[in-house]
Amino acid sequence: MFVEITNEPRxxxxxxxxxxxxxxxxxxxxxxxxxxxxxxxPGSPARVVGAPGEERTLLDLVEGRLPFLLKxxxxxxPLSLQAHPTPEQAEEGFARENAAGVSxxxxxxxxxxxxxxxxxxxxxxxxxxxxxxxRPVAETRAVLAPVADDPRIRPLVDRLVDDTSIEAVxxxxxxxxxxxxxxxxxxxxxxxxxxxPSWQTVRTLAEHYPGDPGIALxxxxxxxxxxPGEVLYLPAGNIHAYLEGLGIELMASSDNVLRGGLTxxxxxxxxxxxxxxxxxxxAPYLAPQELEEGCSRSARPCPTSR
Numbered sequence: 051m052f053v054e055i056t057n058e059p060r061x062x063x064x065x066x067x068x069x070x071x072x073x074x075x076x077x078x079x080x081x082x083x084x085x086x087x088x089x090x091x092p093g094s095p096a097r098v099v100g101a102p103g104e105e106r107t108l109l110d111l112v113e114g115r116l117p118f119l120l121k122x123x124x125x126x127x128p129l130s131l132q133a134h135p136t137p138e139q140a141e142e143g144f145a146r147e148n149a150a151g152v153s154x155x156x157x158x159x160x161x162x163x164x165x166x167x168x169x170x171x172x173x174x175x176x177x178x179x180x181x182x183x184x185r186p187v188a189e190t191r192a193v194l195a196p197v198a199d200d201p202r203i204r205p206l207v208d209r210l211v212d213d214t215s216i217e218a219v220x221x222x223x224x225x226x227x228x229x230x231x232x233x234x235x236x237x238x239x240x241x242x243x244x245x246x247p248s249w250q251t252v253r254t255l256a257e258h259y260p261g262d263p264g265i266a267l268x269x270x271x272x273x274x275x276x277x278p279g280e281v282l283y284l285p286a287g288n289i290h291a292y293l294e295g296l297g298i299e300l301m302a303s304s305d306n307v308l309r310g311g312l313t314x315x316x317x318x319x320x321x322x323x324x325x326x327x328x329x330x331x332x333a334p335y336l337a338p339q340e341l342e343e344g345c346s347r348s349a350r351p352c353p354t355s356r
Contacts, residue, residue: 054099055108059083059122069124069175069296082126089119091303093162121299123171128255128293130313131181131264134167135325136286140306141165143321158316162305168352169301170283170336171292173276178295181251181271183288186330187213190269193248202236205229206266216270217328223263224310224319234266247273254293255312264291264311272333281336281348287327288334302352 059070065084071077074086087094090108098106108116135143143161152159171178187210191198198207209219223230238260241252251273255265271289276282276297284290291312308322309315338346 053111055088055096056099057087057094057096060085060087060094064125064127064129066124066126066296069126070122073122073124073174073296083124085124085299086122087119088121089303090116091119091305093305115303117303119301119303121301122296123292123299124296125292125294127258128312129291130307130315131267131289131291131310132307133289133310133322133325134169134284134286134304135161135306135308137166139166139286139325140304143306158318160306160308160316160318160321165302165304165306166286167302167304167306168283168285169299170281170348170350171276172281172298172300172348173278173295174298175296176278178276178278178280178297179251179293180274180276180282180290180295181268181293182274182282182284182290183272183332183334184216184270184328184330185272185333187211187216193246193269196244197236197240200236200240202229202232203240206233206269213330216330217323217326220267220270220326220328221319221323223267224317224322226263230263230266231261234261234263237266237269247275251293259312262311267311274333274335279338279346281338283334283336283348283350285327285334285350285352287325289326 061082062084063082065082067082068078070083070086088096090112095107095109140161141164144164147159147161154162191210194207197203209215237252238256241249248269251268252265255268308325309317310322336348336350338348340346
């Protein structure tokens, strides 16, 4: 059975005022439209289009839990640095916060449900830019080489010994340890004179989140630029942030987000450190498999929540 569904875009501040409206062929509202949820997640279930007066959602039609959620995402400004838990971490964290009496709508709540949230993003815009995953320390040191003699940046360079140092450097930066404020100021100043994708990211983040340690953290990560039709896969533990663009997100049906900066929202550093995968790896592009002319598939095996 096929049914027509719709929903109201969520008005998060980072959303585009035009991209979703243009995609759908509707009139812009004048405010930000960030995410259009097309699924049965109770946070914003899609509405079933029917006769006047009928108010039904996919929650009314689906038996049990729909395990996936599709979103249209339109970022005009960067989203928060974030990661998502494994099935086991989500189940344990949800139970722990329930036992502690943390309400589901509390601003300090980390786990809104007991499910993981692996996701992929399919780019629609040109370009779609993101941060995703830790890169090898050698790559970060090469990016920093032109400014490594700045005494304010030297503490960051000296801490980046090899790939095993990523976790300690990340914890120092996100914890706003001694010297971090100077590092952030210095890399922002340097971005005015040094070119390249990573430095462009620094400039973008500094414009929207001045003084945030996430600006310096971005230098540890891959800056990724997708073109329409390209796909990025974000498994559990992958640190990422969408910077700008329009895309289709497909994910497990969950709202569990552990934030790591570039946001006024709650950042739980110890919990984030438990969830993150600090192993460097190539940027997680997901190569399409051509099935027939005009049809391709981008697939990646992932664990399922219980």
